[in-house]
Amino acid sequence: MSQIIIKNLVKTYKLSNQILEVLKDVNLTITAGESVALVGKSGNGKSTLLNLIAGIDTFESGSIIVLDKEISKMNQSEKQEFLNKSIGFVFQSFYLIPYLSVSQNVALPILFSSKNKSNIDKKVHDLLNYVGLLDQKDKFPNQLSGGQIQRVAIARSLINNPKIIFADEPTGNLDEETTNQVLDLLFRINKEQGTTLIIVTHDKDIAQKCSKSLLVQNKTTSPFYA
Amino acid sequence: MLNIFQVAFAKLIYKKWKSLILVLIFCFSLILVNVLLIGSNSISERGREVLQDSFADGNWATEDFPAKEGQSFETSPFPKELEKYTKEDLEKYGVKRYYQQYYFDSLYFGIKEEPKGESFSTANQLGFTDTELLKDYVADGYSLDTDYGEYIPVVASTALIDQLYDQEANSIRQQNDTLKQLEFVKEKSKEIIGQKFNLYSTPSSDLFNNRGGEKIKLKPTNIKIIVIGIHNNKFYSLTGNDAMFLPLSAIKNQNFQTLSQTNEWSGRLVLDIKNNFAFLNDTDSQLTRNRSMIKSPFQSLKEIINSFVGIGTTIVGIVGLLSFLIFVFLFGKTVFDDQQEIGIFKAVGISNRKIYFINYLFGFYIINLSFVLSLGISYLLLFTASNIFRNELLFFMLNFASSFNFDTNKALLVSYPLGIISLTYLTILIVSLLVVILPFYRISRTKIIKVLKN
Numbered sequence: 001m002s003q004i005i006i007k008n009l010v011k012t013y014k015l016s017n018q019i020l021e022v023l024k025d026v027n028l029t030i031t032a033g034e035s036v037a038l039v040g041k042s043g044n045g046k047s048t049l050l051n052l053i054a055g056i057d058t059f060e061s062g063s064i065i066v067l068d069k070e071i072s073k074m075n076q077s078e079k080q081e082f083l084n085k086s087i088g089f090v091f092q093s094f095y096l097i098p099y100l101s102v103s104q105n106v107a108l109p110i111l112f113s114s115k116n117k118s119n120i121d122k123k124v125h126d127l128l129n130y131v132g133l134l135d136q137k138d139k140f141p142n143q144l145s146g147g148q149i150q151r152v153a154i155a156r157s158l159i160n161n162p163k164i165i166f167a168d169e170p171t172g173n174l175d176e177e178t179t180n181q182v183l184d185l186l187f188r189i190n191k192e193q194g195t196t197l198i199i200v201t202h203d204k205d206i207a208q209k210c211s212k213s214l215l216v217q218n219k220t221t222s223p224f225y226a
Numbered sequence: 227m228l229n230i231f232q233v234a235f236a237k238l239i240y241k242k243w244k245s246l247i248l249v250l251i252f253c254f255s256l257i258l259v260n261v262l263l264i265g266s267n268s269i270s271e272r273g274r275e276v277l278q279d280s281f282a283d284g285n286w287a288t289e290d291f292p293a294k295e296g297q298s299f300e301t302s303p304f305p306k307e308l309e310k311y312t313k314e315d316l317e318k319y320g321v322k323r324y325y326q327q328y329y330f331d332s333l334y335f336g337i338k339e340e341p342k343g344e345s346f347s348t349a350n351q352l353g354f355t356d357t358e359l360l361k362d363y364v365a366d367g368y369s370l371d372t373d374y375g376e377y378i379p380v381v382a383s384t385a386l387i388d389q390l391y392d393q394e395a396n397s398i399r400q401q402n403d404t405l406k407q408l409e410f411v412k413e414k415s416k417e418i419i420g421q422k423f424n425l426y427s428t429p430s431s432d433l434f435n436n437r438g439g440e441k442i443k444l445k446p447t448n449i450k451i452i453v454i455g456i457h458n459n460k461f462y463s464l465t466g467n468d469a470m471f472l473p474l475s476a477i478k479n480q481n482f483q484t485l486s487q488t489n490e491w492s493g494r495l496v497l498d499i500k501n502n503f504a505f506l507n508d509t510d511s512q513l514t515r516n517r518s519m520i521k522s523p524f525q526s527l528k529e530i531i532n533s534f535v536g537i538g539t540t541i542v543g544i545v546g547l548l549s550f551l552i553f554v555f556l557f558g559k560t561v562f563d564d565q566q567e568i569g570i571f572k573a574v575g576i577s578n579r580k581i582y583f584i585n586y587l588f589g590f591y592i593i594n595l596s597f598v599l600s601l602g603i604s605y606l607l608l609f610t611a612s613n614i615f616r617n618e619l620l621f622f623m624l625n626f627a628s629s630f631n632f633d634t635n636k637a638l639l640v641s642y643p644l645g646i647i648s649l650t651y652l653t654i655l656i657v658s659l660l661v662v663i664l665p666f667y668r669i670s671r672t673k674i675i676k677v678l679k680n
Binding site for chain 2: 096100112113
């Protein structure tokens, strides 16, 4: 079953008087439970494509349908609700809230959503246990290592049981050992929970671990065989 | 687990703990300075020294405040307007020893006779109010003929005269050829009779009812009133805690027991010298034709105190406003550089409404914190200034209540009739609007994609 359907996607940027076309006539389909790597050189539009699919960025023409919803037809509040309930986002720079503890950061998306909050403590507990940070739950982000912070961010992305996880170079700021830990975690989630994983990376090794790899190059995507 | 209020508070603490600690250290230092100032000086002793210095400064002296060696009273100039009075005239009206030192421009009526200390403990004076006190006293069955009761009307009279002067006396009546009796009537419900040398009170109509309509005549109190001068520089006579309160409050709350020991406590009945000498010399018609002559005995003192209170409160008010704005800026400047956080909130799907509420609360906390801190610091600065000054010149007490309400208008009105009235409210309005509007602006301007790209 297709979860993401992109047709004839065009994305441009305005740079002073110049219009820069980043993506043109992109067409792709991603089915539920897949792990997809978007690879390519810097500036080729990998992250842009990811952001477009997540509804964070806007595009000029074409269509993106995610979980049967046309992204371009959503208004701002619908997009934020979509991000909150259906999507999990893992950023390269982690983006935790520094004044909230680990457990509070993990709970953040559900704290202010309309979802039932009755089991929130248990969910946070289970998730932190899942990512191996239960003993760090009362610490603050500045007391954690980079790998731990990223695992907290992953736990946060899972709190609402998303159907898709977007990870934008999630290991870009991590050393090799920590990278492996984080990747193992992401792929474990993909396999155990059936969550679709879309990951932006430069690393061919990461791409090899995915069920599908797409090369973003020359303004479009093509299958990538690592 | 966590609510919006807690998130906003956590944000405040996380982002501003350094500023908070600095401000608290500053406040603590000011408190320490005050403790040291208070601890290193006996205010009353120092006040007395200043008082004595001024009294014995060649202008006039008393037994308690004798002239310093080498000072000659006779050298003091005698005001021209008093030249028509002989020494005997003045002595007849209570100016016994000090008439030749009229350097002053006000007269000072004091209760010369020493009240009995044991009868006038502070506890007995607290809550004292003119007829109310008498009413309770009579209702309790006490006799006003006792030693204790004898002094009740004295104090009552003093206080009531204060009040009457403060309001408006309806008439002044001169009897015989000398001034023996002054009668002030206030709204018919209170009647006070004071003699120049004997003050006594008659109860109000309320008291008549308590005794079945029978009029109770209070015993004359034989309080001696002397006329003493106030130094030209009146501030010197307002040292220590005496200057903290307006005279009525002083009468109400002063510790008679202590004061009586000095034998020179005054009821703070201050009359303008011209009015006094009109009382002393002129005719009935002259006294009654111009009610402006009935000047509040405290007018001079009040004007002096008010001017200081006005200036001081204005300064404190401006300091308060400035420090408030500084704190708002210090604590709230992150308002301008918090885009990333909003982006993160948006990226995890928190609605704009809730993001706004978190930021609004953050601003609200900042405003309140700044308000409390600026008040605290203003007051501490004021208190420090008061402590320093009262050891040297005078003690002035500013109306902290006005500052607390952030209402400097009253003080500003004293100094500048309309000038900066709008400043206070304008500031509060602008800051409040910023707190409400700025989060809207920030949230609407923040796009997740911009944050992620950074």
